[in-house]
Amino acid sequence: MRELAATERRFLLLCALGVVLPLVAVAGYRALDRAQPAVPPAVEEPAPEPAGPPPSPYTEFTDTFRRNETITEALARHGLAKEQVLELVSVTRPAYSLKKVIAGREFAGNLYRNGEFHEFRYRIDDDRYLTVYRDGGSFVPLVKNFKYEVRTEAVTSVIEDSLYLAVMACGEQPQLGADLADIFAWDVDFYTDVQKGDSFRVLLEKKYLDGEFVRYGSILAADLMVRNKRFSAFRFQNEYFDPSGKSLKKSMLKSPLQYTRISSRFSPARMHPILKIVRPHLGVDYAAPAGTPVVAVASGRVLLAGVDGGYGKSVHLRHNDGLESIYSHLSAIVVRSGAQVRQGELIGRVGATGLATGPHLDFRLLERGKYINPTKKVLPAAPPVAAALFARFAGLRDDLRLRLDRIPLGGDMARAAPNVPPGGPSWK
Numbered sequence: 001m002r003e004l005a006a007t008e009r010r011f012l013l014l015c016a017l018g019v020v021l022p023l024v025a026v027a028g029y030r031a032l033d034r035a036q037p038a039v040p041p042a043v044e045e046p047a048p049e050p051a052g053p054p055p056s057p058y059t060e061f062t063d064t065f066r067r068n069e070t071i072t073e074a075l076a077r078h079g080l081a082k083e084q085v086l087e088l089v090s091v092t093r094p095a096y097s098l099k100k101v102i103a104g105r106e107f108a109g110n111l112y113r114n115g116e117f118h119e120f121r122y123r124i125d126d127d128r129y130l131t132v133y134r135d136g137g138s139f140v141p142l143v144k145n146f147k148y149e150v151r152t153e154a155v156t157s158v159i160e161d162s163l164y165l166a167v168m169a170c171g172e173q174p175q176l177g178a179d180l181a182d183i184f185a186w187d188v189d190f191y192t193d194v195q196k197g198d199s200f201r202v203l204l205e206k207k208y209l210d211g212e213f214v215r216y217g218s219i220l221a222a223d224l225m226v227r228n229k230r231f232s233a234f235r236f237q238n239e240y241f242d243p244s245g246k247s248l249k250k251s252m253l254k255s256p257l258q259y260t261r262i263s264s265r266f267s268p269a270r271m272h273p274i275l276k277i278v279r280p281h282l283g284v285d286y287a288a289p290a291g292t293p294v295v296a297v298a299s300g301r302v303l304l305a306g307v308d309g310g311y312g313k314s315v316h317l318r319h320n321d322g323l324e325s326i327y328s329h330l331s332a333i334v335v336r337s338g339a340q341v342r343q344g345e346l347i348g349r350v351g352a353t354g355l356a357t358g359p360h361l362d363f364r365l366l367e368r369g370k371y372i373n374p375t376k377k378v379l380p381a382a383p384p385v386a387a388a389l390f391a392r393f394a395g396l397r398d399d400l401r402l403r404l405d406r407i408p409l410g411g412d413m414a415r416a417a418p419n420v421p422p423g424g425p426s427w428k
Helices: 001-035 073-075 082-092 163-169 174-184 388-406
Strands: 058-064 108-114 115-124 130-133 138-145 149-158 200-207 212-224 228-238 239-240 263-264 267-271 277-279 284-287 293-295 298-307 313-318 323-333 346-350 360-367 370-374
Touching: 073 082, 082 115, 082 130, 082 138, 108 277, 163 174, 163 200, 174 200, 174 212, 174 228, 200 388, 212 388, 228 388, 298 323, 313 346
Parallel strands: none
Antiparallel strands: 058 108, 108 115, 115 130, 130 138, 149 200, 200 212, 212 228, 228 239, 263 284, 267 277, 284 360, 293 346, 298 313, 313 323, 323 346, 323 360, 360 370
C-alpha cells in the first residue's frame, strides 16, 4: 500500500511539473520581451523646401512716352520726384539729350525700395538705347547698341491679291513687302503689273534679340515671278543687281504713287471732263484715294510748289539729263520751291484741287522741254557692277542662286512666324 501511495504521489508531481514548467517558461519569455527597449517606427523626414530667390531690392517699371509728354511727367507716374528727373536729365546730357524723347518710344527702369533712383533705360531707335545707372553717389550715362542675333532665313508666298497681303499671309510683317517693292520698283509696277498667281521667294536676314524677332535686316537675294516672267535681285556692295550685273536701280521710278488704276492716258486729243473741249492730255491721270502719298520719281530741285491755275496745287521738279516732272491736283504739298529732293521722297498728297472731277494725280514728264508719255519712257540704269569686281559678284551670285533655288517658289515652308514683341526690342 505504501509503495502504491508513493507511486501515485510521484505521478501527480510529474504532472504538476509538466503543467507548471511551460507556464513559467512562457512568463519568463514575456518578461524578457517586455524588458527589451522599444524601437520607434521609422519616420520619413520631409525634404527641405528649396530656398526662393531673395526679394529684389528694386521696384521695376516699363512704359512708353505719350504724345506731348515731358520726361518729368512720364517719370512722375512711377514715383520720381521732379528734382530726381532734373538731375537725371542733367547728368545724361553729354551722352544723349532726354529732351528729344519721342512719343511711343519705350522706357524702363527701377528704383530702390526707399524710392531713390537706381537705373533708367530709353530706346533711342532700333539699334541703340540709353542706360543711366547709379554708381555710388553718381550717375553713369551710356549709349549702347542692341546685340542682335542675325539669322538668314527664307520666305516665299503666292500673291492672291497684292504683294503686301501675300507677305502678311505667310506670317511676315508689312515692312518686308515694302522692302521688296523698293528693290523691284524700277521694273515692276506693283499696282497694275502684279496679278493673282504671281509669287516671290526671298533670302534675307532677320534680327533677333533675346530669342525674339525684332526687325528685318538686308534682303540678300530675291526672285519675283510676275506674269510668268522672273525678276531676280542679288545684293552686292549695298546695291541690287540682276544676274548679269546690271543695276536694278534706274534714274526714275516707274510711278510716283500707289494708285488703283490709270483713269486717263497720254493723248494728243482728249475731251476735257470739265471744259468739254477736245485738247491734248500730255500726262497720265492716276486714280487714287485723297491723301495718297506722292513721291518724287527722281532726285532733283523743286521749281514750283504751289497753285498752278487749273492744275490746282502742283509740284514741278527738274532732274538731270534734261528731264522734268510735274505732279498736279494735290491736296497738300510738303516741299518748298528751291529745295532739293531725293528719289522716292514724299512731295505731296493726292487731291482734287483745280479743275478736277475727283481725287487723282495728273503726272507729266518733259524731256528737254517736250512732253513725253511717262509710261513709254525707257529709263537709263545706274552703273553696272564694275569689271574689276565682277568675279567677286559672280561668285556671290552663284552661291545665292543655289540657295534661292532650294526655296520652293510660292510653296509651303516650315517656319515660325516672327513674334514681334510690343514696344520694340528689349535690353536684357
